[in-house]
Amino acid sequence: MKFIDEFRDGGIAHDLSIKIAATMDRIGRPVSLMEVCGTHTMSIYRHGIKTILPLSIKLLSGPGCPVCVTPNSYLDHAVALARQDTVTIATFGDMLNVPGSSTSLARERAAGRDIRTVYSPLDALTIAKNNPDKKVIFLAVGFETTSPTIAGTILEARDQKVSNFFVSCAHKLIPPAMKLLVEDPDIPIDGFICPAHVSAIIGSQAYEFLAKDYRKPCVITGFEPLDILQGIYMLLEQILIKAPRVEIQYSRVVKQQGNTTALNLIAKVFKKTDAVWRGIGTIPESGLSLAPAYSPFDADDVFRVTGEQEKEHPGCLCGEVIKGKREPETCSLFRTVCTPISPVGPCMVSQEGTCAAHYKYGEG
Amino acid sequence: MTSKVILLAHGSGGTATHQLIEDLFLPRFNNTFLNDLTDSALLPVAGENILFTTDAYVVDPPFFPGGDIGRLAVNGTVNDLSVCGGKPLYLSLSFILEEGFAIDKLEIILQSIAEAAEEAGVVIVTGDTKVVGRGSVDKIFINTSGIASLITPSALSVKNIKPGDAVVLSGSIGDHGIAVMLEREGLELKSGIMSDTAPLNRMAEEMLREPDAVRFMRDPTRGGIATTLNEISGQTHLGITIHEAAIPLRQEVAGASEILGLDPLYIANEGKLIAIVAPDRADMIRGIMRNNRYGKEAAIIGTVTEEFPGRVILKTKVGGSRIVDMLAGEQLPRIC
Numbered sequence: 001m002k003f004i005d006e007f008r009d010g011g012i013a014h015d016l017s018i019k020i021a022a023t024m025d026r027i028g029r030p031v032s033l034m035e036v037c038g039t040h041t042m043s044i045y046r047h048g049i050k051t052i053l054p055l056s057i058k059l060l061s062g063p064g065c066p067v068c069v070t071p072n073s074y075l076d077h078a079v080a081l082a083r084q085d086t087v088t089i090a091t092f093g094d095m096l097n098v099p100g101s102s103t104s105l106a107r108e109r110a111a112g113r114d115i116r117t118v119y120s121p122l123d124a125l126t127i128a129k130n131n132p133d134k135k136v137i138f139l140a141v142g143f144e145t146t147s148p149t150i151a152g153t154i155l156e157a158r159d160q161k162v163s164n165f166f167v168s169c170a171h172k173l174i175p176p177a178m179k180l181l182v183e184d185p186d187i188p189i190d191g192f193i194c195p196a197h198v199s200a201i202i203g204s205q206a207y208e209f210l211a212k213d214y215r216k217p218c219v220i221t222g223f224e225p226l227d228i229l230q231g232i233y234m235l236l237e238q239i240l241i242k243a244p245r246v247e248i249q250y251s252r253v254v255k256q257q258g259n260t261t262a263l264n265l266i267a268k269v270f271k272k273t274d275a276v277w278r279g280i281g282t283i284p285e286s287g288l289s290l291a292p293a294y295s296p297f298d299a300d301d302v303f304r305v306t307g308e309q310e311k312e313h314p315g316c317l318c319g320e321v322i323k324g325k326r327e328p329e330t331c332s333l334f335r336t337v338c339t340p341i342s343p344v345g346p347c348m349v350s351q352e353g354t355c356a357a358h359y360k361y362g363e364g
Numbered sequence: 365m366t367s368k369v370i371l372l373a374h375g376s377g378g379t380a381t382h383q384l385i386e387d388l389f390l391p392r393f394n395n396t397f398l399n400d401l402t403d404s405a406l407l408p409v410a411g412e413n414i415l416f417t418t419d420a421y422v423v424d425p426p427f428f429p430g431g432d433i434g435r436l437a438v439n440g441t442v443n444d445l446s447v448c449g450g451k452p453l454y455l456s457l458s459f460i461l462e463e464g465f466a467i468d469k470l471e472i473i474l475q476s477i478a479e480a481a482e483e484a485g486v487v488i489v490t491g492d493t494k495v496v497g498r499g500s501v502d503k504i505f506i507n508t509s510g511i512a513s514l515i516t517p518s519a520l521s522v523k524n525i526k527p528g529d530a531v532v533l534s535g536s537i538g539d540h541g542i543a544v545m546l547e548r549e550g551l552e553l554k555s556g557i558m559s560d561t562a563p564l565n566r567m568a569e570e571m572l573r574e575p576d577a578v579r580f581m582r583d584p585t586r587g588g589i590a591t592t593l594n595e596i597s598g599q600t601h602l603g604i605t606i607h608e609a610a611i612p613l614r615q616e617v618a619g620a621s622e623i624l625g626l627d628p629l630y631i632a633n634e635g636k637l638i639a640i641v642a643p644d645r646a647d648m649i650r651g652i653m654r655n656n657r658y659g660k661e662a663a664i665i666g667t668v669t670e671e672f673p674g675r676v677i678l679k680t681k682v683g684g685s686r687i688v689d690m691l692a693g694e695q696l697p698r699i700c
Binding site: 004005008010017045046050052106107111340 | 367369370371372373379380383549551609615618619622624625627678679680681682683684685686687689
């Protein structure tokens with residue numbers, strides 16, 4: 001198994017698309033499915049999956065792009081942190097170009113601030129250890145997939161007594177956002193393509209309430225094109241027999257109970273908190289902040305800085321796009337004012353953003 | 365210009381680079397030799413036509429699996445001349461060295477330059493050396509320029525491209541960018557991926573000896589084959605359809621790209637060329653490529669179309685299709 005080619009086989013894809021079309025005929029009405037995760041959105045576009053599905057299947061992109069839902073105020077705060085002398089900001093690359101109210105980390109870096117891209121929070125810890133005269137702040141953004149690695153890094157920093165490593169925490173949790181979406185009568189969702197790697201951590205149990213309380217079919221689906229086609233087929237079968245439940249298509253990675261080691265790490269280092277989602281607003285208990293025992297590592301406790309007054313572009317529809325209510329093409333800024341070169345909203349910046357996917361890949 | 369300062373994206377070879385050139389450079393230097401923005405300029409000198417090119421090398425790190433900044437500088441300049449229909453003859457080299465750079469490392473780079481020049485059959489005829497204080501540059505930067513005589517009666521031009529022409533690629537994509545990236549980031553993927561840096565002048569010369577076969581050539585360096593094909597479709601106002609399954613891609617590069625979240629279509633190559641070829645000569649041109657040591661995996665990857673003018677369309681392995689757009693941000697800075 002090479003784990004790439006096997007999941008991109010044209011013959012199997014063709015067979016699945018025929019089965020999907022046949023099931024849609026039996027359902028006899030249009031169906032809207034939401035892919036919650038930005039990596040699914042990207043994969044759907046990158047592999048041209050919409051072009052091999054019946055037109056009666058609508059795929060809505062959900063709020064699962066961590067950069068996209070990070071509020072302006074967080075970026076403004078990060079910029080204020082970056083402007084402190086002796087501070088080094090360590091961040092995942094995606095955050096660099098996200099526009100805050102009037103600047104971005106990429107522009108701040110060009111202006112001479114010490115802002116470095118890392119692939120892992122452990123790299124940020126290494127930067128801290130190698131530069132004892134610097135205060136290294138890691139921008140902790142992401143969902144349940146990333147938060148355990150950051151929890152692990154904080155424990156590592158504590159064990160190694162690294163006192164110049166800090167975290168500015170904006171972690172978010174996926175299930176509360178999905179709850180908000182199913183409760184919105186304006187968003188017609190017939191089923192969820194549930195995230196792959198978030199589910200590897202939280203397990204299928206985390207979505208049971210969607211099937212039980214809201215009667216929404218859920219299939220945890222891998223990111224490769226054949227995974228996605230099979231996941232869609234499984235959702236359609238559930239819709240056809242009107243028996244919503246949580247199924248795992250991505251069974252080579254995801255278990256019902258999730259990754260208990262990772263969940264324990266999250267529970268140990270973080271506490272649940274209300275969180276602001278860009279474009280959506282505050283969702284109760286949908287974020288993570290550092291538990292009191294770890295406050296010495298909390299950049300927001302240690303550094304008292306104030307970001308600039310938050311400004312959003314009035315025409316930006318990212319909030320509607322994140323909720324799957326609007327397509328990027330219906331935004332008057334899309335492709336005209338807002339492009340990947342000079343993005344207005346976060347959905348255009350992140351590689352996983354819906355607007356970036358529509359801009360980059362279109363439909364051939 | 366939307367930014368008041370230079371951003372790394374301006375060096376990506378993609379949209380931001382083009383914007384920089386079109387907004388700042390072209391209006392000031394406007395002339396017929398420059399305006400086509402080809403890899404080399406075609407110049408009339410004493411009754412002959414020659415090709416002239418220049419390039420700067422800032423790769424970080426200067427040593428990487430499969431080569432170093434010296435070999436890269438010679439091959440890159442040789443290839444810029446070759447894809448325009450030139451026979452590279454003479455090169456200049458200017459070095460900007462950082463105070464403290466180890467002499468023995470410089471010697472290794474100079475030896476690479478000598479070997480690469482010998483392999484390509486070019487002569488280093490002039491040069492310059494500057495040293496700046498520690499921190500003013502990063503270790504070593506090299507600027508080159510090169511002169512070539514013309515193999516074909518006229519320089520290759522996108523104007524020769526017609527619908528139905530075949531797109532032929534000389535080998536696997538993304539090797540250089542990924543090799544440099546893994547080395548720079550110290551990512552512990554035991555991959556064995558090597559830069560593909562290579563001189564393509566002999567391959568190109570053999571291809572050009574076939575009459576009426578090659579319409580146009582480019583070396584898909586910074587920005588990868590996606591950028592090169594977009595430049596071609598943009599300049600011709602024709603469409604280009606390519607087939608994912610036909611594009612040579614090493615498994616290790618595919619794997620590393622997935623891990624790093626990069627699209628191999630946008631990753632730099634330093635020893636590949638894309639030729640647009642008359643449809644009935646495509647098999648033969650692919651054969652010529654495959655007979656060269658740097659073209660063993662050559663493949664016909666697509667077709668020029670009237671459909672989708674100005675667009676590059678990818679037919680994916682799973683049977684879907686999508687647009688391949690110009691690279692919009694920075695993908696990998698300082699890969700050459």
